[in-house]
Amino acid sequence: MITLSYFPGCSLTSSSSFYDRSLRRVLAFYEVGLRELEDWSCCGAAAAPAMRQELSDVLNARNIAIAEKSGLHLLAPCSACYARTRASALKIAGDRSTRDMVNEALSPMSVKGSLEVRNIIETFLQYVGVEKIAASVAYGIGSMRVVPYYGCLLTRIMGAPSSDDVEDPSGMDVLLDALGAVVVPWQFKTECCGAGSTATDRDRTTRLSGRIMAMAKKAGANAVVTTCPLCQLNLDLTTHARGDLAGIPVLFLTEVFELALFGSTPDSKHHLISMADIEGSVEILGGDSA
Amino acid sequence: MPLPSFLDEIETRSGVTVSVCYQCCRCTNGCPVAGEMEIVPHRVIGYILSGEREKVLASTSPWKCLQCATCSLRCPNGIDVARVFETLRQISLASGFAAKNDVAHFDDLIIDSVQRHGRFAELETIMRYRLSKGQFMKDAAMGLDMLRKGRIGLSSHNIRGRKELGAIIRRMRGHRDR
Structure with a gap:
């Protein structure tokens, strides 16, 4: 291996x-x-x-x-x-x-x-493969309606070719679909979360990340999925300023993998926006379905 | 007085050919923070072309940029606008225009941390920033929730090669071009 x-x-x-x-x-x-x-x-x-x-x-x-x-x-x-x-x-x-x-x-x-x-998306696609991922799913996560959020830096490295479309990337969509989640189409895949401004200008990250969370809600998603730790934190922190956006947790892609492979993740307590509802909705698949 | 050499300074330092700009505004249209900028991106480029060095460097625009590079991606002439903004930060730091800028100050503390530890020590850096600003209770509720949920790195890890790396960083910071 x-x-x-x-x-x-x-x-x-x-x-x-x-x-x-x-x-x-x-x-x-x-x-x-x-x-x-x-x-x-x-x-x-x-x-x-x-x-x-x-x-x-x-x-x-x-x-x-x-x-x-x-x-x-x-x-x-x-x-x-x-x-x-x-x-x-x-x-x-x-x-x-x-x-x-x-x-x-x-x-x-x-x-x-x-x-x-x-990056982690390329790692799953290139070294594991979509078929193997789809075949390894042991738990049903079909109640998850997810919007894949890529952020800006993942596909936009100036002077370097991107392995995915720069304006409308799809690598994470493919992985989430293989895992059995419902991938909800939306326009904010690569909008900026506010990046490192949280310490110096929190209102600004709240506004930019809040916009993304509001769009996720409008699109009908019940979870946002990302791969970037700073994006995850900025989106998760909106819970402190935007009560109207409550209820849409921001998961790391690997946590969705854990739900589909193992049925739960031992670290869900670290989420500022609770993912309890999502965890509670995971279903055990029948023994013969791979 | 406008200095025509500003364009040369930017192009040489950034490696970006700015002079092909024809002011189509796509950079400004795609910018998520254009609304916060004293001078919006395509106008910054315009002022670089017309040599308005001080006007551009004294504005907060370079420091409002998030480096998301949407502008660079969409420029029909291939101008890496985000790179130009990054270069403006470097020049503004070196020329003393950014002395009181919060973003520059926080960046400086981050590099301080890397110089000392080899890595970014989250809590230590944020505390140093808050102390220097006298913001003792700012975002306290948010900070407590983050602490409670284990979302702030409390300890700082010292890498073994920190002395060698620290010496390199110290030397490079000292040579900040003037």
Whole structure:
């Protein structure tokens, strides 16, 4: 079976550590091995490049150098980590002066930029496969009417080809459909949640994330599904400002996998918007239905 | 006075060819925060073309940008507008225009954390930000709920290579182009 290098990133070791646990449980079920990057560091997110582009490239080059030594493809479930690592790898591979600059800064570490970086949707599609996923479903989640929310950074890495449509991605739709959820069409798949503004301007993330949650409600969904820890947190936090939007939990994609594979997830208590109704609606499928 | 070299400065630093803009406004139309900007995206590009350096750098527009890159994606001339806004932040920091900006301040604290620990320490960074702003009770209810549900990383992990990485970051921050 396949083994991937794994870059959890800062969010998955702190505010979204339950996403890390969920992801590990699901990938272990499919026998996808994860080897966590030895002593990885922060990708610098949006803060480093706003200060200085070279700083962003050096921060990412450090993780890329560690990953390249393993020869494995890298899984980065956080959208910021994925986008920054991937963009830097391509730049290091294609631009001599960037490659020289990061190698000089990080010496004796050495980096080529040859690393293949995958997000969690690509990981499921490429290393597990839709047929295997559909065949592994043990619990009925047909009462879930979900809107897949991709956020901005997952498909939009300037200068890097996207594995999905940039305006209307469908990779997560395909996975959710295979798991047995009802995928509700909507227009806000890639609208911005407000990103890192929560600390500096909470009203702004409330407004932007609130708009997305209101659209999910209008579309008739009873759950939003995402893969990005910052998107999940921003949408989840709307519960503190928008009482009218109560009742639509924001699940990580891997949590939907857990519901369909195992019938429940042990970490649902970490959701700010309760997912109890969703969990309660999961049905045990008959023994002969695969 | 308008400085014609502003366009060169932006194009050289960002690697983006801004001069192909024909002001179609698609960047502004797709921008989720255009309504909050003193100068909307296509006008920022327009002012870069006409060399209005100070007007652009002194505005809050570069700091309102979320870097969602919808503008870059939709530009019919392939201008990476988000990259231009990121470059404006860098220049505005280096030229002292962003001294009191909250976003720049918070970014600085994030990089501080990475310099010290190798990673972003959530609680420590947010507390430092709140203390520096004197916002002791801001968003307290939200913070308590997050604590209760385990949604704030309380401890900070120190990576083994933090000294080496910290030295690199310190050096790069010191050379902030002027």
